[in-house]
Amino acid sequence: MPQPLPQPLARHRTLVLSGSLRTGAVTTRVAHAAVAQDGPAHEVVLATGLDQLPLFNEDLDTDPAPPGVAALRAQVTSAGSLLVLSPVNNASISAALKNALDWLSRPRDDSPLAGKPATGLVVGYHSHGAEDHLETILRATGARTTPAPTPVLSPRATDGDRVTTAVTQALAALHTA
Template sequence: MSVRILALVGSLRSGSHNRQLAEAAARHAPEGTTVELYEGLGDIPFYNEDIDTDSAPASAVRLREAAGRADALLLFTPEYNGTMPAVLKNGIDWLSRPFGGNAVSGKPTAVVGTAFGQYGGAWAQEEARKAAGIAGGSVLGDLQLTIPNSMVRFAETHPADDTEVTDQLVEIIHRISGHVTQAAPQAA
């Protein structure tokens, strides 16, 4: 069984270490698993139930369709003022609808990331796990990767070239895939 994991990156910055971390996950994904980086999270308007109608914004529809095609989600988040960035929270909000039948309902979801601080974005990851779980995702809370001091650690090395980081990412992707394949017979 081939497993498709949709990666949502909570940083829009072109040199984002979290984007680089997602690129590393895509590059080092084990055989039989694809990690697809979602492009366009910043193009989606802030969630507003008044515009979430039969003609929802095309950017939100694209996100929902991408999540619908995926078997699992992998969220990459920096930490902004002790929490996740608004763009990631907004993506989760759009994915949480329609209530009870959304594109992430029951899908294995993991949250990882890197941040400048000494805790590697742990608070942001906790908030993202909470929001993704309330949105209906099956949050894999035991899969955690917090990488502190990103500005120093990745100043001269791309995360894809950091063996310790890639080993941890590959392990997380393996475990996400295991949750997907374990759930597949039950869904059939």
């Protein structure tokens, strides 16, 4: 009797949320470095549309959700895990990222973040605890946080090797989460 053919391993899909909306930002370069880690066993894709989200307002949190919100929720739902990146803005995460996480934390009983493995990295000269803020916010949204081995990247230290090492370690932690 012929043996069944082995099934290919399913690719783990990580969605990268970048809290920087500026095209040339260091955080955006880190996001692209993460996407470059895409491989046979681990698909890494960059979330789109954070710049299209309205400011969170419960009056707008309707069914159906605003189009940009629905699109981002679908991206998160289709991912197995999240790599969340943010510049350090005034000792915390960016307003754009916080707004996206506020939208993604709804509906409260069926959030696309609930139970989703997530890890965060912040980029700044001095983090002032922004990495702790990011982890606290992710936990509050219901995400299952996995600490990044290197949660803070200095813009001065974002040469290729350091960034590659940081995102590779973060993605590996997510892949095994």
